[in-house]
Amino acid sequence: MVVQRRPGGRSARVREQVHSAVIELILSRDWDQLSIPKVAENSGVHQATLYRRWGTVSAILSDAVSERLRERSPLPDTGNLQGDLTRWAEGMAADLASSEGRVFLRAALAVGLPLAESADDERPSYLLERSEGVRLILGNATKRGEFAPSQVDIFELVIAPIYAYSLFNRPIPRSRIDALVDRALNSKTS
Structure with a gap:
């Protein structure tokens, strides 16, 4: 389900309330309580609004993860690809090194990753947005x-x-980020 967004007003307030509630729930690690009724209760937003706007908890999580990525890990434009990839990887690594970042990673995984042959409209919005951003950088x-x-x-x-390091609760060394970017830039498999 694609979430329609308006720039402000009531719609933006509802989205912010819902995101705050779902973030609070995932940070408290009450995964078993993550449901539309619980999000409605914690956000003060009626269940009918949640079902109409998002439809599922997965869609709410995907929307919240997308917003977090836009805020915490923006795609840079430094004027060269090595700079773009390095800055983006550093930001990603720093975010994932935090306990909150690791919880968000687990939330993103909880949304479920589609199979490679899945249609774009079946992928979580954060994957579509990131994919488009990487396409733009390239x-x-x-x-x-x-x-x-x-x-x-x-x-x-x-x-x-970078994500593998995070999944094993290890911060990736800065020197590894440079090595990863260099390896990608020197790959001729494209």
């Missing part, structure tokens, strides 16, 4: 005449290792 690099690895290379060579 497209900008290509326009500047830089070699741009594929999105798959970026995922496998930069993003996945």
